[in-house]
Amino acid sequence: MSTTTSKPAAAKKDTRVIDGLNLVVADSYALMALTHLAHWNVEGPDFFPLHKAFQEQYENLFEAIDEVAERVRALDAYAIGGLSTFAKVAQMEEFKSPMPQKDYVAALIVAHEKVVDDATRTRDLAGESSDLQTQDLMIKRLQWHQKALWMLKSYLKP
Amino acid sequence: MDPAICSASIAAECASSHCRQRCALEVIDELLREEDGVSGEEADLLLDLRWHLRQGNDAEGTLRLFCDLRIRMEQRHYLAFFRLRRWLENHLVATVQLCPAAEPHVTAVKFDRYCVEAIRRVCLCSALGRGSVMIAPRVRFSFQDITIVAPETTRCEAAKPVEACSAA
Numbered sequence: 001m002s003t004t005t006s007k008p009a010a011a012k013k014d015t016r017v018i019d020g021l022n023l024v025v026a027d028s029y030a031l032m033a034l035t036h037l038a039h040w041n042v043e044g045p046d047f048f049p050l051h052k053a054f055q056e057q058y059e060n061l062f063e064a065i066d067e068v069a070e071r072v073r074a075l076d077a078y079a080i081g082g083l084s085t086f087a088k089v090a091q092m093e094e095f096k097s098p099m100p101q102k103d104y105v106a107a108l109i110v111a112h113e114k115v116v117d118d119a120t121r122t123r124d125l126a127g128e129s130s131d132l133q134t135q136d137l138m139i140k141r142l143q144w145h146q147k148a149l150w151m152l153k154s155y156l157k158p
Numbered sequence: 159m160d161p162a163i164c165s166a167s168i169a170a171e172c173a174s175s176h177c178r179q180r181c182a183l184e185v186i187d188e189l190l191r192e193e194d195g196v197s198g199e200e201a202d203l204l205l206d207l208r209w210h211l212r213q214g215n216d217a218e219g220t221l222r223l224f225c226d227l228r229i230r231m232e233q234r235h236y237l238a239f240f241r242l243r244r245w246l247e248n249h250l251v252a253t254v255q256l257c258p259a260a261e262p263h264v265t266a267v268k269f270d271r272y273c274v275e276a277i278r279r280v281c282l283c284s285a286l287g288r289g290s291v292m293i294a295p296r297v298r299f300s301f302q303d304i305t306i307v308a309p310e311t312t313r314c315e316a317a318k319p320v321e322a323c324s325a326a
Contacts, residue, residue: 106240156236 020122030090032061
């Protein structure tokens with residue numbers, strides 16, 4: 001009996017896709033830190049629902065970061081890491097607490113929009129290089145960020 | 159980050175040296191496109207603010223208009239006014255002179271208050287924190303120098319006047 005199989009199609013290593021994935025890792029890490037900060041420092045009449053909602057969001061981001069970084073490894077490349085590297089790559093401004101509770105929500109919306117921009121570009125690049133697994137992962141992340149944006153924006157409605 | 163697709167008014171790259179002025183103008187254009195959320199008077203004021211931002215030479219007038227609009231509209235358009243506020247915080251500075259002979263002290267402008275005089279007072283207090291004696295103090299607002307980056311051609315029609323402006 002043969003101990004080898006025909007070589008499966010290896011994932012295409014497209015540096016643009018890998019750079020895109022690493023950007024999404026950095027964005028997500030920065031957003032997770034901002035969401036955690038909002039979770040700690042938010043104050044006001046809506047403290048409890050916002051505190052809980054922010055916790056759900058940073059927990060989701062924590063799992064997503066691992067999944068996206070592991071996709072980079074699956075493409076035979078290395079994931080970026082380290083707080084200063086993430087901050088430099090993601091380019092997200094930190095909050096200056098204390099802020100009104102609505103400002104935390106608005107600032108997180110702006111940060112989510114940055115992730116959506118970068119994940120959309122990575123999704124499209126993955127499509128161009130026929131990397132459907134990465135494309136699928138980005139679509140999944142985009143769906144979650146779009147849902148988070150809908151919820152955050154709904155909170156700001158009068 | 160590609161500044162042509164920057165939508166983040168709080169992004170660290172949103173600095174005066176390489177800012178897209180259209181960030182703020184796009185927010186105003188979006189507000190103007192809303193069918194129900196903006197009254198006729200508010201639309202007039204938004205157009206005035208848009209004109210001031212395009213001119214970029216009357217920070218005091220820009221600030222007064224923004225504060226007026228903020229009081230009228232912020233609760234209905236919180237996110238839009240957050241974006242405008244952050245854009246202005248990144249592009250306005252206050253020059254504080256504690257007395258006519260003193261060295262001017264340039265300070266950031268923060269929008270923790272809703273009226274220009276209250277914002278001016280906060281700027282003055284930040285300079286007073288340095289232990290100086292105040293004699294005939296002056297606080298002047300000004301825009302930081304703005305270099306508009308090459309515009310993206312696929313953007314909305316409303317952004318085109320700025321492209322023409324930067325090309326000139």
